[in-house]
Amino acid sequence: MRLNVNFLSPQVFSLPKDYRRYFISLLKKIFTQTGLYQNLYEEKKFKPYTFSAYLGEKFEIEEEKVQIGENLFLIFSSGDPIVLANFYNGLLEIKRKGEEIPLGEKKVNIGEITLLPQRKINFPKVLFRTIGVSVLSNPEASAKEFKEWYLLPIDDLERFNNVLRERTKEKYKHLNGEEKEIKLTFQNLTEEEFRILKTGGLLPANFEQPIKETVVEHYGGYVRGFRGVFWLTGDPEILQFIYDYGFGVRTGQGFGCVEIITQVACDNEK
DSSP, X not given: OEEEEEXXXXXXXXXXXXXXXXXXXXXXXXXXXXXOHHHHHSSOXXXXXXXXXXXXXXXXXXXXXXXXXXXXXXXEEOSOXXXXXXXXXXXXXXXXXXXXXXXXXXXEEEEEEEEEOOOOOOXXXXXXXXXXXXXXXXXXXXXXXXXXXXXXXXTOXXXXXXXXXXXXXXXXXXXXXXXXXXXXXXXXXXXXXXXXXXXXXXXXXXXXXXXXXXXEEETTEEEEEEEEEEEEEEOHHHHHHHHHHOSXXXXXXXXXXXXXXXXXXXXXXX
16 A cells, blocks of 8 residues: 655755655654654664655756755555554644655645555566665675675676565564565566567656666665666565565665566466
8 A cells, every 4th residue: 555745845956865864754753643653663673664755857866966856755655554544644644733844954845645546466477666776685795895785686686586585584574473485586677678668658767777776875875776677476465565565675764665567477488
């Protein structure tokens, strides 16, 4: 289940490249309104949601800042109806009070709040595209080894898949309270598949390649992830879990939100 939150701003403005922290602060403020804050933030653990900030049409990345375009909004996703209801109620309370939301040096108001149509995954193979950046880190590596810690599917796909299964298994156990064997396979697109998607208008204009390495500033440091489009094959329940709660790690920090392009009943690989 997903909500779309539009923000109202009287002027065009810029944000630091490390902008996700402002939206994390907003989420904390929202859940403070409903009493769910302590349960979600008292200890470091997997968050039962993911989100992504859309910085507007024709936003521009400048040397030190991001120039916000028109139509700034936030997508919030969770497979837990209690979390989603608390998020919605917290938003309504802030909007009712007319409170402004600090974003960098500017402030915005909450506009329209929309419940997006439910997307149900029924098949074992789904074509996903990233909304923002997705991140996967290797628990067996040192965080000091930047390219060993942050994995990309275009580096070593076998290792990427192994870590993806372990990370998903860990998160599933934490959020659902049960151990589950995870059969999950990430598959890169062929050049022909990507060309068909692009010419068919099924991908955003800024998608220039199937998987693009993306390094972003985050809380004074840097995070290595990727943008792109890819196949995931596995149990539909697990694919739904990833869609609802986010792909990879740091999903509670504005990474890992994905959208469904299509799903198929079987693997059509030759």
